[in-house]
Amino acid sequence: MTEVTVPEKIEDIEIRLLLEALFLKYHYDFRNYAMASIKRRLKQARQQLGFATFSALQESLLHDPALLPRLLRYLTVQVSEMFRDPGYFKAMREKVVPHLRTYPSLKVWIAGCSTGEELYSLVILFREEGLEDRTIFYATDINHEALQAAEAGIFALDRVALFTENHRKxxxxxxxxxxxxAAYGRVSFDKSLRRNVVFSDHSLVTDAVFAEMHLISCRNVMIYFDSGLQDHALGLFKDSLVRKGFLGLGSKENLRFSRHANAFTDFVREEKIYQRRAE
Incomplete structure (x- = not known):
């Protein structure tokens, strides 16, 4: 690939046209993601995939569907760890679980589950608290390859020390x-952890609500959205939760400036866990 110098304004136009093409052709909508983040990811994708310009990348994407999963690897967030931010899971265990025990059956939605680290964290937590058998877990992501990795439940052995320490904390x-x-430098999580899990493609941008959820955990996904798309996602979560259901967000995310903020109360403020109001 020969690097082509393109004026920044032209490059921005190319990016917007590429995102529009991605939506119109494949129904993946990144048009309202935070521009600085999406631009950085697309630049990396263009360079690594061997295209001189975003226009060239767009042309190939429109005519070669095989390019789509390769591009999605750069556009979707796939950085996680099991029991990431242990205080969040400790609060779930100590503050949220006692409320969830009052329900005869439970539905939990892990939105933007990526390669499954948070899913397995919650399933293990629910097993340890005696709630797994009465729970259906919905693990969703827009990236089909990430979902396949989540369903496989295989992780590099060198990550397990951190996972173990987080679990302890x-x-x-x-x-x-x-x-x-553990074998051959990898660990494979027991298939019994997936017996109550439904894996599904789902976009927070274009797809409908999941009804009657008791807990939704969507962490470190909305930081890549602009304010309008954040509002849309929070409305989706509000409409998906039962009354007094719980919503968990990432450490850098909050409801403060959302038009849906009044639909929630702070439940564990420091861990960004919110509760849907009863009315």
């Missing part, structure tokens, strides 16, 4: 090693 009641087998 979150108030884990067992050893994390009880849930996986």
């Amino acid at each position: 979150s108030g884990g009641k067992s050893s994390l090693s009880d849930y996986y087998q």
Whole structure:
């Protein structure tokens, strides 16, 4: 690839046209993601995929569907760890679980589950608290390859020390090693952890609500959205939750400036856990 110098204003136009083409052709909508973030990711994708300009990338994307999953790897967030921010999971265990125990059956939605680290964290937590058998977990993401990785439940062995420490700090009641087998530099989490899990493609931008959820966990996804799209996603979560259901966000996310803020109360403020109002 020969690098082509393109004026920034022209480059911005190319990016907007590329995002429009991605939406019209494949129904993946990144048009209202924060521009600085999406531009950085697209630049990396263009360089790594071997295109001189965004226009060239757009042309190839329109005529070669095989390019789509390769591009999505750059556009979707796939950085996570099990029991990330242990205080969040400790608050779930100590503050949220006692409320969830009052329901005969539960539905939990992990929105933007990426490669599954948060999903397995919540399933393990629910198993340790005796709630797994009465719970259906919905694990969704727009990236089909990420969903396949989540369903496989295989992670690099060198990540497990961090996972184990996070689990301990979150108030884990067992050893994390009880849930996986290690071999050939990888760990495979027990398939029993997936027995109550539904994996599904879902876009927070274009798809409908998941009804009657008791807990929605969507962490470190909305930081890549602009304010309008954040509002849209929070409205989706509001409409998906039962009354007094719970919403967990990432450490850098909040409801403060959303038009849906009045639909929630702070439940564990410092861990960004909110509760849907009863009215």
